[in-house]
Amino acid sequence: MAQILQPTEENLRLLRKFLSFKGLVGIPSETVYGLAANALDAEACQKIFVAKGRPSNDPLICHVPNFESISKICTPNGLAKKLADKFWPGPLTMILPKKSIVPDIVTSGLDSVAVRCPAHPVFKRLIEGCEFPLAAPSANPFSYISPTSAEHVQSGLGNKIEYILDGGSCEHGLESTIIDIRNPNAPRILRYGALATEALEKALDREIAKPPKDLKPNQAALAPGALPKHYSPKTCLKLRNTPITAKEAENASQNTAFLFLRKPSDTRSKTDNIFWLSEGGQLDQIAANLFSALRRLDESHFDLIIAEEAPELELGLAINDRLRRAASQ
Numbered sequence: 463m464a465q466i467l468q469p470t471e472e473n474l475r476l477l478r479k480f481l482s483f484k485g486l487v488g489i490p491s492e493t494v495y496g497l498a499a500n501a502l503d504a505e506a507c508q509k510i511f512v513a514k515g516r517p518s519n520d521p522l523i524c525h526v527p528n529f530e531s532i533s534k535i536c537t538p539n540g541l542a543k544k545l546a547d548k549f550w551p552g553p554l555t556m557i558l559p560k561k562s563i564v565p566d567i568v569t570s571g572l573d574s575v576a577v578r579c580p581a582h583p584v585f586k587r588l589i590e591g592c593e594f595p596l597a598a599p600s601a602n603p604f605s606y607i608s609p610t611s612a613e614h615v616q617s618g619l620g621n622k623i624e625y626i627l628d629g630g631s632c633e634h635g636l637e638s639t640i641i642d643i644r645n646p647n648a649p650r651i652l653r654y655g656a657l658a659t660e661a662l663e664k665a666l667d668r669e670i671a672k673p674p675k676d677l678k679p680n681q682a683a684l685a686p687g688a689l690p691k692h693y694s695p696k697t698c699l700k701l702r703n704t705p706i707t708a709k710e711a712e713n714a715s716q717n718t719a720f721l722f723l724r725k726p727s728d729t730r731s732k733t734d735n736i737f738w739l740s741e742g743g744q745l746d747q748i749a750a751n752l753f754s755a756l757r758r759l760d761e762s763h764f765d766l767i768i769a770e771e772a773p774e775l776e777l778g779l780a781i782n783d784r785l786r787r788a789a790s791q
C-alpha cells in the first residue's frame with residue numbers, strides 16, 4: 463500500500479525530490495485528487511499511463527504555480543492572461559499551443575497543451591517548490607469514479623504508487639472546466655467542470671461554444687479523451703430526467719439505490735436505499751458529494767443505482783456530464 467503523508471515541510475521536500483527522480487505521487491487538488499509526475503520527463507509521465515491503465519491518446523493536464531510559468535511550456539495569448547487574471551489559481555484548464563520542451567507523451571502527440579494553476583493550498587505549496595510543471599490526471603484507475611479523498615486514491619492505486627499526499631477532501635469534487643483558447647476569437651469549452659461556463663461568459667462578455675450534449679465516441683476528435691463511458695461505478699447506473707419520489711424508492715426492491723439531488727421531504731421512514739447529495743439542492747454541494755456518494759453506493763450491495771439529473775445550468779451541466787458518462791454502458 464502507499465504511504466499517506468501529511469503536508470509537513472519535510473514531507474513536501476521528500477515528495478519534490480521523489481518527483482524529480484521520476485516518481486509518481488497522489489496529490490490533493492481543489493477539483494479531484496491527481497496522480498502527479500514531472501511533466502517535462504517522458505519516462506515519468508509514461509508511468510502515469512501505466513499506473514492508471516490510461517490509453518496513450520488521452521492527453522494530460524500540466525499544472526503550474528502561476529501564469530508567468532506557462533511560457534516555458536506553451537505560447538500564451540491575451541485571452542489566456544485575461545482568464546488567468548480572473549480565474550487562476552482555480553479549476554480552469556486552458557488549451558494553448560505547446561512548446562517542444564513538453565514531451566509528446568504528455569499531449570498524446572498534439573501540438574497543443576492543457577495548462578492549469580491549482581488553488582489547493584497543499585498542491586500550491588508542493589508545486590511552488592518544484593522546478594518543473596506537474597502533469598496530473600485524476601488519481602484513479604482509468605474510467606472509474608474520480609477520487610476526492612486520499613483514501614479513495616489508496617483504494618484505487620495504493621498498490622501501484624508509493625506516496626499519497628493528504629490534503630483532506632476536495633472542495634469542488636469535479637474536474638476542471640477545459641477551454642480551448644488557441645484561437646482567442648473563438649474560445650470553445652471542451653469539458654464542463656467546476657468553473658461554471660456562465661462565469662466564463664460573463665467575464666468575457668460573450669457566448670462561448672459548448673460541447674455537444676450527446677455522448678458520441680467521435681466527440682473524442684474534438685476533446686481527446688472525452689469518452690462516453692467514464693467516471694463509472696461497477697454497479698449499473700440509470701439516470702432520470704424527471705424527479706424521483708420517495709414513495710417510489712420506498713416501494714422498490716431494496717437492491718435498488720435511489721440517489722436524490724436533495725433530501726426528499728416526503729420520506730416516510732428511514733429506508734436503507736435512499737441517499738441524497740445535498741440538503742436543499744445546492745449545486746456546489748451536489749458536485750462536492752457526487753463522486754464519493756457513487757463510490758459508497760458502488761461498495762454497497764445494490765445491483766442498480768437510479769440517480770436524478772441536475773438542472774441544466776451552471777454546475778448542473780458538469781454534474782450531468784459526469785452522471786451521463788457514469789450511466790453509459
Ligand code: AMP
Pocket residue numbers: 520521522523557569572574575576598599600637640652653684685686687688
Ligand atoms: P483529466 O484526465 O481529468 O486530467 O483530464 C484530461 C483531459 O484534458 C483529457 O481527457 C482531454 O480531454 C483534455 N486535454 C488534455 N490535453 C489536451 C489538449 N492538448 N487538447 C485538448 N484536450 C486536452
Ligand code: MG
Pocket residue numbers: 599600608
Ligand atoms: Mg480522469
